[in-house]
Amino acid sequence: MTSSVFSSLTHEDLLALSLTLDDSWRAWIETNIERGCSPASIAKVLADNKKLPSKYLPAIRPNITNDDENFVDIDGHVVQVVCTLKSPRVVVFDNLLTQAECDELIALADGRLERGKVVDDKTGNSRLHAHRSSDNAQFTLGEFEVIDRVERRLATLLNWPVENGEGLQVLRYQKGGEYRPHFDYFGDSVGGRKHLEVGGQRVGTCVMYLSDVQAGGGTSFPSVGMEVKPKKGGAVFFADVDEQGDVDKLTLHAGVPVITGVKFIATKWVRERPYRRES
């Protein structure tokens, strides 16, 4: 891991960039270079003030590009940004999926649903887990047209390549069903390391709600006291790593027990690098 996310930038890069900025920022850059400030520290201030073009921003984690935009138009499909949190990085969306897309995904999962498994820390294999009482259906990348469409939309929304995604997982929680607090990133265990070999760390998670749930069934973030309520077509995205690319412990999260109704979600996990599922 590099010491700074901007450590590849040079003073020359910053001088070239300064020519594209207004007088006060140009003067500020020149003064700080003369004072001997590191390019990384100058770049950090520029990035914080949105003066650093995206080509200089390192791609460490998926994220929406612009926090000022409340609507993101992706090829005519308008996704609404409902709520954002900086740390941990969480973004709540509405209308990420159409009602028809939700229904289609549920229909595709029907018949493939089996009791949820989690990754065993000791062996790296999947096993049944009492802490995850959901039924799961696993899909491969682009397996169906609707999945391909949703995966491309997510890639555009989160600025992260389709190929870095794991196959979509659809989960069904019945009354009382839950997923107890956990992290999605892989830890430094035998099982975790085995998973890191293919595609690297999980850097982002997007939980898309395919159904409304009358009571319970939210996605909670206990470390920050936040709970996202399921809404059909809506979604919650969070970055499993922080701005430096380190795993973010604040992303502890849970699927809280369903009280009334049935909760369907589609989860997309994305990796640092292209992901190829072991056959």
Ligand SMILES: O=C(O)CCC(=O)C(=O)O
């Ligand atoms: O059910 C939820 O709301 C959360 C699901 C989740 O954490 C996961 O699929 O990794």
Ligand SMILES: [Fe+2]
């Ligand atoms: Fe999770």
